Amino acid sequence: MFKIIEKKALAPKVKLIKIKAPLISKKALPGQFVVLRIYEKGERIPLTIADKDPSEESITIVFQEVGKTTKLLGKLDTGDSILDLVGPLGNPSEIEKYNVVIGVGGGVGIAALYPILKALKEKGNYVISVIGGRSAEYVIFREEIEKICDETYITTDDGSLGRKGLVTDVLKELLETRNINRIWAIGPTIMMKVVSDLTKSYNVPTIVSLNPIMVDGTGMCGGCRVNVGGKIKFTCIDGPEFDGHLVDFDELLLRLKSYREEEKLSLKLFEESEGEEIASFEE
């Protein structure tokens, strides 16, 4: 059992929890993720390690409530435990001195981007961040990001914070006017696709962190396979980071919809019997 030692709401439907996990906390590197299962009947889902604190032996995860499992996770509180937690999984980000790097983050992806940018900064890079969300309240991790980055640009769809528009608007200007050596883009799959399409024409290496549906996270099911440069790659052991210019995003977008009907049913039943179900697994 893994205990939740802190919980915070960051934005509507976006929550942060700190989980006590000594071994993972000691090992985790930027770019890696965990797989967790909340209770006996639960699904195994992958979530990025947004931060760690070895002194309190904890890891931090930030998640968006989109379906049954993430909603259930959102109901848990400080002091509650989750049944299974495994990690750190996936390859760490390649942190080197590239000179000028941009981190593009959207939605919960901003939290996943944070440890990578922090490490890039520590390595001596000049770090620019471009982060965005639907409106001001969705731009999470803003202070943390501003603290570590040399420049931070914010965009919102409705203009309630920073510039009105998309992260790619700012990115395009930066690409036009500045000499950029490498880009990390983490956020909704569609955002990573648009960013990769854009940076391709400027020939700037772009790393994306993919989020296909997973089961084990250890390379034994192949459910997380993606097409990268015409080759089958397993995101959990070959990734999760790949060269954005080689990823077949259209295929990934379709595959993410594999279980649409089942996810809907699961959520509906959950919302109808919410109280009971939570009580039954807390026993």
Add this chain to the structure above:
Amino acid sequence: MPVLKNKTPIPEQPVEERIKNFEEVALGYTEEQALIEANRCLQCKDAPCIKGCPVNIDIPTFINLIREKRYDEAIKKIKESNNLPATTGRVCPQETQCEAYCTLKKIGEPVAIGRLERFVADYEINRGYDIPKIMKKYNKKVAVVGSGPAGLTVAGDLARMGINVTIFEAFHEPGGVLIYGIPEFRLPKRIVRTEVEYIKSLGVEIVTNIVVGRSITIDELLKEYDAVFIGTGAGAPQFLNIPGENLIGIYSANEFLTRVNLMKAYKFPEYDTPVKIGKIVGVIGGGNVAMDAARTALRLGAKEVHIIYRRTEQEMPARYEEIIHAKEEGIKFNFLVSPVRFLGDIEGRVIGIELQKMTLGEPDESGRRKPLPIPNSNFVFSLDMVIVAIGTVPNPLIKMTTPDLLVDNRSGVILIDKNTGKTSKEKVFAGGDVTSGSATVINAMGAGKIAAKNIFKLLVGE
């Protein structure tokens, strides 16, 4: 009394019922049936059957104990060589192992050794385990990576010899393929759990949710433990590498079976993990894994399930009994056809498979006749779900993080000295599918026994 030519039949769930549930198909001998079958054994002096068993169970002796209704002693006899008899009695390919060598084959069917083994193992499970007394404890610690049959055997044997053992398992539940791969209707998980409990009762600690190579490396384990055994199996699925393979509805057998067995997708939405079920399902391959996947899809409600195999029935590597069961249940077999590409709809879902007809040529290295494509014989077969069961290879994680461990570059298996289980790395042993490629439960256990003996020798001496 003349010897009965045929095996005593084992009671089974009727076909019409069993294709609608996940209960065990073969129900096991009653005492009366077991006694009839045990009495068929000729008690051959040279006991050729023993050499067919990879762990050399003293078969005539345990069968004779059954005859004398001394079941407690019979199971004790088996357990001298085999820690997991309720499992092997059910899943060993007996027709190529112990039973292949039985003298009775000269006049009819061999003694049903597997069924008798299962009978006494189940007898013990129902009665409750005897936990052997561990005579002498040594101040030595061994880490076992992976809790499949290889890892459980090493752990059980070493624990009985007085060594402290900790098993590290990547999944949330121990058992390896026995838990996530082989379906409930062939090997009930309750049986696997009792066998795992037995290993624990010997003092073995099992830590789940640890992926060695990520959570902790082999080198880190060596700092804390006196020796390490790697029994991580061959769990990485292979794909055909043909166009359209990432369409929705195409699963590796591992993913399909893991969703259903480990994650209990057959109970969705009570359990949260879903699985797709097509109306017409194509299963590519001809081994045990293909049979299990096909029969599972049928039980989940598929209208038609087709095995798609590029050779013929004679070359199929599946256990004979599973092929018979699959046929009885209405699985359709398509031989001498090989997939060329998959066809999908606009939403990226699979809707068909293009197949090419094959013919058999000369035998290849495996001794089986090699399938050769027939030009211009392609045709399209409509279906809405595919399960790819063409084999698995060892997971690369440990190799990636343990550079000084020698691995065969082509097959990915860890290289060992087969007589000792030693790898190229000091104090590191390995066995089971990770060293042989996909094989059998009992072979993995045999390798585990050899490694356990040699680990003991290394740590304690003869």
